[in-house]
Amino acid sequence: MSTNQDAQNFDRQMMQRCLELARRALGQTAPNPLVGCVIVRDGEIVGEGFHPRAGEPHAEVFALRDAGDRARGATVYVSLEPCNHYGRTPPCSEALIAAGVAKVVVGFVDPDARVSGGGIDRLRSAGIEVVVGVEEEDCRQVNEAFIYRSLHQRPFGILKYAMTLDGKIATTTGHSSWVTSEAARREVHLLRSACDAVIVGGNTVRQDNPHLTSHRVGSHNPLRVVMSRSLELPERARLWDLDEAATLVLTEAGSHPEVQKRLLNRGVEVVELDPLTPAKAMEYFYERQFLSVLWECGGTLGARAIADGAVQKILAFIAPKIIGGRLAPSPVGDLGLTQMDRALTLERVQWRSVGSDCVLEGYLNP
Ligand SMILES: NC(=O)c1ccc[n+]([C@@H]2O[C@H](COP(=O)([O-])OP(=O)(O)OC[C@H]3O[C@@H](n4cnc5c(N)ncnc54)[C@H](OP(=O)(O)O)[C@@H]3O)[C@@H](O)[C@H]2O)c1
Ligand SMILES: [Zn+2]
Numbered sequence: 228m229s230t231n232q233d234a235q236n237f238d239r240q241m242m243q244r245c246l247e248l249a250r251r252a253l254g255q256t257a258p259n260p261l262v263g264c265v266i267v268r269d270g271e272i273v274g275e276g277f278h279p280r281a282g283e284p285h286a287e288v289f290a291l292r293d294a295g296d297r298a299r300g301a302t303v304y305v306s307l308e309p310c311n312h313y314g315r316t317p318p319c320s321e322a323l324i325a326a327g328v329a330k331v332v333v334g335f336v337d338p339d340a341r342v343s344g345g346g347i348d349r350l351r352s353a354g355i356e357v358v359v360g361v362e363e364e365d366c367r368q369v370n371e372a373f374i375y376r377s378l379h380q381r382p383f384g385i386l387k388y389a390m391t392l393d394g395k396i397a398t399t400t401g402h403s404s405w406v407t408s409e410a411a412r413r414e415v416h417l418l419r420s421a422c423d424a425v426i427v428g429g430n431t432v433r434q435d436n437p438h439l440t441s442h443r444v445g446s447h448n449p450l451r452v453v454m455s456r457s458l459e460l461p462e463r464a465r466l467w468d469l470d471e472a473a474t475l476v477l478t479e480a481g482s483h484p485e486v487q488k489r490l491l492n493r494g495v496e497v498v499e500l501d502p503l504t505p506a507k508a509m510e511y512f513y514e515r516q517f518l519s520v521l522w523e524c525g526g527t528l529g530a531r532a533i534a535d536g537a538v539q540k541i542l543a544f545i546a547p548k549i550i551g552g553r554l555a556p557s558p559v560g561d562l563g564l565t566q567m568d569r570a571l572t573l574e575r576v577q578w579r580s581v582g583s584d585c586v587l588e589g590y591l592n593p
Contacts, residue, residue: 241265241272241304242334242362246369248277248286249306254421254447255280258516260373264290264305266298266328273297281516285310287319291326299327306334306366308359311345320349330356334366338377372519375539382423382512384505384537386522386529387415388558389544389584396525399552401434410582411544413444418542420445423517424475426508428528429455438465439523440472448472449521454528456503458486469494477511479503505537530560533571538591541573545585 248263256278264286266274274297276289287309291298309319309331323331331350336359337343350357367374372383389406390396397403405412419425420441427437432453439451451466451474458478466474467490475496478487487497500507505528512520522532532538543558564570573589580586 237270238304238332238358238361241267242306242332242366244272244275245286245304245306245334246362246365248275249369251277252279254423254445254449257281257423257518258373258376260307260370262286262305262307264303266290266294266301266303268294268297268301273301282315284316285319288316288322291322294326300329302330302332303328304332304361306362307370308333308335308337308344309346309350310337310342311349312342318346318349320346323350324353324355328355330358332358332361334361335359335363335370338374371540376513376518380513381509382517383519383539384509384522384532385418385422385519385540385542386532386538386558387418387542387544388523388529389415389546390558391546391548391550393549393551394557395550395552395555396558397434397556398550399555401556403435406548407544407546407584408582411546411584411586413442414581414586415544416440416442416444419449419521420447422449422519422521424450424452424512424519425521425523426452426454426528428524429453429457429460430527431523431525432460432464432466434525436461436465437523438471450475452477452508454478454503454505454508454524456482458483460486460490467493467495477503477508504535505532506535509535509537526556526558526560529558530562533559533591534562540588540590543587544581545587547583547585 244265245263249261252261259278259281263277265272274290274294276286276293278286287305303323309323311318311320347357347359375383388396391406425439440448448471451472454477456479475498476490477498477500480499480501490497500511522529522538571591576589578587
């Protein structure tokens with residue numbers, strides 16, 4: 228019994244190591260998942276790898292290269308089911324079989340119905356022992372955006388906002404820096420580094436002149452996106468400084484060609500969407516191969532994004548401060564709901580503290 232438990236603990240530990248490796252590519256793998264792989268022989272790690280970005284080899288291939296001959300007869304831990312089809316790279320199932328591994332421990336089964344289970348079946352048919360579902364919840368959590376994208380053919384949307392205890396995201400004059408503590412802001416920078424795009428509305432650019440970068444806490448910056456119908460955007464803004472990160476303006480078809488030209492001349496990308504809605508923006512980002520999109524807009528666009536089903540997860544930073552102001556903006560504008568029993572209720576809710584603030588995380592019904 229206790230040896231069995233020791234073995235289970237060891238498996239869990241190795242899978243957590245896979246996740247640690249997988250996270251090294253956070254924000255950089257779209258449209259592919261974050262995957263880590265560890266190869267163990269005689270209780271010792273002999274090879275490690277992770278998937279760095281789309282087009283590069285998968286985690287298993289890097290780990291097999293690292294292990295060399297020592298992979299023969301070894302146990303392979305991998306956070307996602309090995310692929311079994313020819314994509315940009317040959318199937319990992321075949322590479323594992325060719326390397327002569329004895330056992331494969333898988334975090335979770337590929338969510339894509341077209342390939343789901345195929346890699347596992349192939350390994351088993353080659354006589355390899357396969358164990359599925361070790362640290363499954365954590366493996367799924369790391370890849371929640373990938374899973375959502377696979378199941379719904381849309382990127383995963385996160386709405387993040389910072390509000391005072393009295394539910395305001397800015398003062399009555401629109402001033403909002405800063406609502407939360409430095410520790411909370413640092414967490415937001417990290418979150419940006421894990422996302423493919425961060426979106427605000429034209430009004431947030433006019434009011435806040437945000438950077439929207441990860442401020443170098445991660446190695447990756449998301450594409451910075453402004454949705455604006457009017458294109459009444461300031462001549463000078465931090466978002467037009469493209470040294471650190473790229474910027475895209477999404478607007479309506481035919482809107483102010485002269486402003487579009489000015490932006491394009493600066494190197495800002497401009498794309499017209501018809502209609503200019505969060506749903507259409509998500510369609511566009513899906514085609515652009517994005518996994519996760521962070522909505523950091525004010526309540527006007529935020530409400531539209533929720534109504535359009537472009538938000539799956541909410542991340543609310545709540546500062547123990549009171550600013551007051553009847554007309555001060557709140558995180559979500561009009562949703563057209565008039566009965567409290569119609570309120571959108573979050574699922575899988577978690578609370579925690581960061582610095583002097585509180586963070587609430589939860590999911591909207593798909
Ligand atoms: N504390 C926080 O977390 C936080 C975060 C963000 C913003 N803020 C604050 O929020 C305030 C701005 O709030 P807001 O609600 O006015 O800003 P917002 O939601 O970011 O921007 C609204 C703007 O989005 C554009 N838009 C494009 N397509 C749209 C569509 N389909 N539906 C609706 N809007 C669309 C329009 O820009 P055009 O007018 O250019 O056409 C619209 O005016 C500022 O005071 C800012 O400081 C706070
Ligand atoms: Zn593969």
